[in-house]
Amino acid sequence: MLVLYHCFYNRNIGLISLRNVILTMGSYYFYAAGIPWIALLLLSSSLVDYVIGAHIHKNNDKKKRAFLLCLSVAFNIGLLAFFKYSQWFAELISSQLLGFGVDVQLPHYGGTLPPGISFYTFQTMSYTIDIYRRKFSPQGTVIDYFAYVAFFPQLIAGPIERAKDLLPQIVNKTPKIRPYVLDSAIFLICWGIVKKVVFADNLGHLVTRCEEAMHVKGAGLVLALAFTFQIYFDFSAYTDIARGSARLFGIRLSRNFLTPYFASSPSEFWNRWHRSLSSWLRDYVYIALGGNRFGQWITLRNLFITMFLAGLWHGAGEFFVLWGLYHGVLLIIYRVLPLHKILPKYLGRAGIWLAAALWFVLVVYGWILFFADDLAHYQRIMQSLFALFTGGISLEFVMLFWGLIIFSLPMMVADAVGYQYRREFVDLYKFMSVPVKAALYVLMFYTMLMMGSRGSYDFIYFQF
């Protein structure tokens, strides 16, 4: 597809750009190979919002514009509600009704969640909302729009791209891929693969080992830390591969992570972690609710609702919602008591590190909530975690902890280097000398060969 894309880069049929026809068809094939019907979902979401977007743009009547926007939002939320949440809601309501002696099974969708639905519905909604707010005007043809929505590198697990960022790149004839771009694209893809296969997946195995060894004092702590790093490496690896792949098509996707575990406050964390989702929620939920314009209590309410939705977005489960609410509470606490400012003020440099360490601990606890299936599971993890402090470190714990060091330290050192330069480590690649770049490739190759996980995991965020 890449070859065809570049071969037909400058060819058009009327207004239709052939390269985007190839991109759209290739993306749909990538998405729906094996499960054709899910392509209809993607197509319907794209088509509905394309048509609605065009009508909003043409219409000057405020009420009609608002109505059309509501249609778009309702359609996309409806898709999500049906495919992602209907089973959960149905079971929740059924169990509540059972408490009143009413035994009823509500109809719901019980199949597999269509991949990427949480991402592309948000992407298409941002298109219509930005047109409604007059921040963006539709451009290009319907094919260009389909290519924007279905662009395969970011279709399944983001980044959630705004139309104003991605659509012009697809519509306009951006300069063809330059050699230095090709160089960094290949590195991004290789880096992402190594991060996933060597570090994320091995941490996944370690999490499983911890679950099997919950009787070991401290296994819960290793599990929490291992999952903390696994989810970060896994998701950021996908983003690296997505961004690298996009660059091969001459397209720049937005950054989704920026050394998030070096943050020292919730607001800084959400500027560094899954940035495309957090900025989406900020722009389309928090600001739409009023943001911080209507006083402290309204601001706190808006933060709470936004983080509730952030949790809910991740999945139909009580603990996902709890995780979101937990972060909402933290955002509120830090607004009232900004520890990331107080500690450095009184403790100087030590205070900066303490603030970062404290925030990291809070994040790790949040991931325990995110990881737990239910209350019993959560309790088992916490009991094992706190058992470490009742005395006695066993050899089993040391082995588990050693695994954590092996599979998290190298990547976190790379992140630390990136943090020093206020970038990601991958951004520093272009400044490296040729021998260092070559050595890095050799190191990545042999790391993957020797330590690459056999028996790998799907990307975690595919399930959302």
Place this chain on the structure above:
Amino acid sequence: MTLFISSSSLKRSRQKCLSKALLPLMIALVSIACIELSILGIYGADEVEKQTQRSALLELNYLKTDVGQKYIVGYKNALFYKANADFIQIGDSSGAYGIRPRVIESHLGGKSYISSNCCADIGWQGYVDTAEYFLKHNEKDQKYLVLAVTPYSMPGQFGKGFSEDFQQIYNSPWAVFHHLPSLSLRQYFTHYMYYAKPYQRESEYQHVMNDVGVVSEEVKASGLNLYEFTAQSGGWQPYGIKEQKKDMPVGQCGPGISNFYTRFANGESIMVQKIKEIFAVTQKYNAELIVVFNPVACQDNEAMLEIKEDIRGLATNYPEIIFPLPFIQTMPEDQFSDQWHLHQTASVDYSHKLGNIFQEIIEHEESR
């Protein structure tokens, strides 16, 4: 931190030339090639391949015990892949325990016999890939492939097992990446990195003997480790009497066999299709295919008719495939360790029986 950043400071360097832009990657590829060739030169191709064989299928994941059967496959591949045997046996564990290569060799007039059989876990596709793997490394002009399976491991019994692993590592286009010389050092590297101690083959042998559940008590009693025993026996492993025997089906053969005789959506028998694929492999490498089904303790009856009809059809359409024995060969219950396996004493007589049959096949083939 600035040590590894080029002297052009933090300005973006815009390589305009493609070859200059890809220079680091090209240097890396050349470096990797040099490293691989160096390892090959230091250890020799044979040692590298044997070491790679031993660990190729193993996951060697941190703190995780590998499936024991993978050690059996790895050891047999390392020992026999270039043995140039006249008879190569593939199939499931019934052949591993029930057929003794050294006994059969006594009938073959100097010809050699090896058993690569491991387990039904490798799956029926795994038998096809094993056939491909061993025959492609066999330089003999005239050779025989023996598919030895039990009626109790029909395709529906174990599904794919780890056949996909085998296929990817040995026969896929990506197989070359599983046989790089540096992979022969993988066990050493992971042991040192993960467990802070050097890899020692003896420790692995002890681990296989005691911890993974694939070594019989009789092998342990021999004083040899599994690798040594396999080399000595030609791939046979003794099997004693097992607890499972008390539930062994006697009487009429039934659902334990027929329920797992599965078909593709188009109605074709999976077993028949796989035997055809194995036959195609033997044709490619100029070998003869012999199919033998392990004896069972149950009695043949109408429930087996469907399977026997398919085998008859296969034999008619492919007369080159040799079926020297019937699908159901009933033997007394006391010959078995469990429903799948003959015990070690019974394996002697059965191997002599097969040895005579193979001798006749050789004479018949050579007289043509």
